[in-house]
Amino acid sequence: MKEFALIFRMNGDAAAGAADITPAQMQERMTYWNNWMGSIAARDRLSSSGHRLGIRESKTVAPGDVVTDGPYTEVKEFINGFIIVKAQSVDEAVEMAKGCPILFGGGKVEVRPLVASDDNK
Amino acid sequence: MDERQLIPDLYRKEYGKMVTVLCSRFGIAYMDIAEDIVSDTFLSAAETWGLKGVPSNPVSWLYAVARNNALNSLKHDRVFQRQVKKELTMEGEKSFEMEIDLSPKNITDSQLQMMFAICHPSIPVEAQVSLALRVLCGFSIDEIAQALLTTKSNINKRLFRAKEKLRLEGVKIVVPDSREVSVRLDTVLVCLYLLFNEGYYSASQDKVLRRDFCLEAMRLTYLLIENASTSMPRVHALMALMCFQASRFDARVNDNGELVLYEDQDIRRWDEELIQRGNDFFIRAIRDGDVSKYHLEAAIAWWHSHPAEEGEKWENILRLYNQRLILEYSPVAALNRAYAFYRVYGREQAIAEAEALQLYGNLFYHSLLGELYTGVDNEQAGRHFMQALDLAGSDAERAVLEKKLEGLK
Numbered sequence: 001m002k003e004f005a006l007i008f009r010m011n012g013d014a015a016a017g018a019a020d021i022t023p024a025q026m027q028e029r030m031t032y033w034n035n036w037m038g039s040i041a042a043r044d045r046l047s048s049s050g051h052r053l054g055i056r057e058s059k060t061v062a063p064g065d066v067v068t069d070g071p072y073t074e075v076k077e078f079i080n081g082f083i084i085v086k087a088q089s090v091d092e093a094v095e096m097a098k099g100c101p102i103l104f105g106g107g108k109v110e111v112r113p114l115v116a117s118d119d120n121k
Numbered sequence: 122m123d124e125r126q127l128i129p130d131l132y133r134k135e136y137g138k139m140v141t142v143l144c145s146r147f148g149i150a151y152m153d154i155a156e157d158i159v160s161d162t163f164l165s166a167a168e169t170w171g172l173k174g175v176p177s178n179p180v181s182w183l184y185a186v187a188r189n190n191a192l193n194s195l196k197h198d199r200v201f202q203r204q205v206k207k208e209l210t211m212e213g214e215k216s217f218e219m220e221i222d223l224s225p226k227n228i229t230d231s232q233l234q235m236m237f238a239i240c241h242p243s244i245p246v247e248a249q250v251s252l253a254l255r256v257l258c259g260f261s262i263d264e265i266a267q268a269l270l271t272t273k274s275n276i277n278k279r280l281f282r283a284k285e286k287l288r289l290e291g292v293k294i295v296v297p298d299s300r301e302v303s304v305r306l307d308t309v310l311v312c313l314y315l316l317f318n319e320g321y322y323s324a325s326q327d328k329v330l331r332r333d334f335c336l337e338a339m340r341l342t343y344l345l346i347e348n349a350s351t352s353m354p355r356v357h358a359l360m361a362l363m364c365f366q367a368s369r370f371d372a373r374v375n376d377n378g379e380l381v382l383y384e385d386q387d388i389r390r391w392d393e394e395l396i397q398r399g400n401d402f403f404i405r406a407i408r409d410g411d412v413s414k415y416h417l418e419a420a421i422a423w424w425h426s427h428p429a430e431e432g433e434k435w436e437n438i439l440r441l442y443n444q445r446l447i448l449e450y451s452p453v454a455a456l457n458r459a460y461a462f463y464r465v466y467g468r469e470q471a472i473a474e475a476e477a478l479q480l481y482g483n484l485f486y487h488s489l490l491g492e493l494y495t496g497v498d499n500e501q502a503g504r505h506f507m508q509a510l511d512l513a514g515s516d517a518e519r520a521v522l523e524k525k526l527e528g529l530k
Contacts, residue, residue: 034444041447042450042458042477043455049447
């Protein structure tokens with residue numbers, strides 16, 4: 001079994017729209033996330049529940065002590081969290097990613113294999 | 122009191138305490154000697170009391186005789202004398218004097234220490250449970266074999282290997298110090314949880330024995346709660362979980378010894394007082410931001426101790442099972458989650474979730490799929506119930522499944 005990071009990428013515009021959702025919608029989203037992660041965990045395929053990443057209090061540091069507010073803003077997308085799953089192949093990890101609730105809110109999931117420490121290819 | 126019942130009753134209550142105190146005095150390597158001394162004590166009780174009548178305080182009689190027997194073996198048993206005495210004097214007791222302290226406080230302390238010694242990571246958890254049942258709770262090999270649905274010779278082998286391992290590892294009978302206690306405590310809690318479940322879910326017909334297993338698990342958990350260094354939030358959470366579960370003990374088996382499914386239970390047979398005790402423990406479990414699997418399972422059990430109509434019961438149970446699994450995988454939790462999924466989203470969606478688990482050869486996997494397919498595809502339902510029937514270990518389980526199969530026709 002291999003490990004893959006599922007990285008949640010959000011479009012800046014979609015994220016801005018997310019600010020004014022109702023508490024009921026918020027609740028619904030939480031339920032989706034909870035069920036999606038629960039279904040991966042129920043198959044014993046969740047390796048790490050990872051982390052959500054915040055927007056506030058985030059900075060980007062560039063060479064020459066250049067510090068800017070927020071995530072890397074030149075690209076319109078930013079990463080807002082990740083989990084690590086166990087899968088036989090990248091295709092299987094992709095199948096898991098297809099159920100991710102971020103896809104319904106204008107986001108994308110990037111599937112990346114974890115590189116073993118002795119693998120320098 | 123019925124005199125014939127007196128000695129078996131005392132054996133159940135006192136055997137474990139006496140063995141524990143002696144063994145923690147001698148060291149883990151001499152568990153067999155401690156057990157022999159206590160068994161001899163009960164043998165003399167049976168002989169003497171039969172002839173001379175029961176003493177006015179049978180427990181102090183037993184303690185006094187056990188103490189004498191221990192001191193005698195110390196004097197006369199050369200091996201014992203050489204080994205135990207050497208070890209104890211090496212540990213810094215200058216002038217060696219064997220004291221056997223059977224005060225309530227020392228009994229409690231010894232049991233607590235023994236719990237950590239038995240629940241040592243070097244031995245498998247099944248062996249820990251058997252050892253705890255034998256040494257801490259004083260169940261006979263017969264009773265343990267019966268409740269765990271195995272043979273006496275299996276239990277004997279398991280105990281022998283476990284004792285051997287503890288001896289080889291040189292396990293100390295102490296409560297670990299504060300740096301280690303948190304890690305070691307988790308092993309103890311897993312063992313107590315399993316001990317409770319053996320009583321609660323055992324397919325054994327002996328209801329009294331099963332209830333005793335549960336009560337013993339709760340008694341030992343309570344020892345951890347009473348002790349300052351082990352009284353952590355997750356211990357309270359485990360205790361709350363046990364109280365909530367035990368509150369349905371009477372409701373889940375009917376007068377004919379048949380299993381009553383949760384949906385069909387008579388709520389009036391739920392034990393309100395235990396639910397209240399569970400609430401109290403649960404409140405004390407919520408501190409320091411500690412969220413263990415016991416917290417989540419206690420919260421699930423809390424919802425189960427309330428009738429179906431209240432709140433968004435199954436939505437909450439599903440959410441908690443999700444969290445439980447995200448924290449740590451368990452096949453039982455995965456199957457229960459699929460059932461909760463059915464209660465919230467219906468059969469079709471739950472079938473997909475359940476089949477994804479691929480727990481072929483698991484009794485509950487097949488009975489759950491049988492349940493979910495009922496009314497959707499009765500042929501599939503029948504196939505799964507038949508597979509479950511092949512896997513069922515007890516008459517009570519078979520009876521439930523046969524009723525389900527009958528219902529499909």
